[in-house]
Amino acid sequence: MAEKHINARGLQCPGPIVELFKVAKAADSGDIITIEVTDCGFSKDINAWCKKTGNELVHIDEIDGIIHATIKKS
Amino acid sequence: MSSKTIIMFSGDLDKAMASLIIANGAAAMGDDVTMFFTFWGLNVLRKAKKIKVKKEFMENMFGFMMPRGADKLALSKMNFGGAGTAMMKSIMKKKNVNSLPELLDSAQAMGVRMIACTMSMDVMGIKQEELIEGIELAGVATYLGEADSANLNLFI
Incomplete structure (x- = not known):
């Protein structure tokens, strides 16, 4: 299982979820x-x-x- | 997976930004998104550069009077001959809000389907070569077909 980090500091809506979506799409379950x-x-x-x-x-x-969130890909 | 449809009717900067933020957000939620650009909304898709195409006199006039592309749109309120729009753009840049051209690029990169209304293009004399890359040309039936299976439809 890999761990990936996204620095979305300074990004405005919808930047953070767009970045998260791209990384999540490429990630494995x-x-x-x-x-x-x-x-x-x-x-x-x-x-x-x-x-x-x-x-x-x-x-x-x-x-x-600064909001720190940890997400596990399903 | 669900889908969303957005009709971009307006050619105002603020309304176009709201539409594109929703489109980007929906794509980031994993949804299929279709945007249908009609009437003034077509201007959002125009290339910034003047493209040489054969046009009739009235079509040329239309082309000249309407904003050429996402970067040329004006606010629906507080425009003040362009001063208000310039102020808004400057403050948005300072606050790191994506510009409209950036939002368009990002939406296309995430697979948002963009359709230009062929009737509007004909009326306003806008040719496909004058639109940014990756735009489909179609009519109302294509949009309605998408709207049928969508669970959100916006007219902006």
Whole structure:
């Protein structure tokens, strides 16, 4: 299982989910993707994205205005 | 997997940006997206460069009076002869918002299907060579066929 990281800091909507989609598409089932985002709407959006795409949101937190999310590809 | 259809009727910068953000977002959610560009919306797809094509007088006038491409569109409000649009573009750039041409590129790269309405093209005298690459030409039936299976349809 591979682990991939996306730095989406500074990207505005829909940049972070677009980047996440591209990486998730190329990833294999079970791969872990971590992403860092500064757009505060992302913390809600990532839930909707995971629900819709069937991937699992393993962890999410926010430190100093940066959202860190960990997603497991289904 | 579901699908979304968007009718891009307007040629306003703000409305085109909203449409393209939704289209990019939907593609990133894994959906099939079809955009149908008609009337003023056709201007979103024009190439920035003037392309030499044979046209009638009225068609030339239309071509001259309408914005040539995504980078030339104006805001639907607060345009103030272009000053408002320039201010908006500058602040969006500062805040790292993707420009309309970037959103178009990104949508196409993610497989968003873009269809130009052939009747509008005929009325306004816009030829295929004047549109950016990767645009399909079709009529209302093609759009309706897509809308049939879509669970979201927007007219913008």
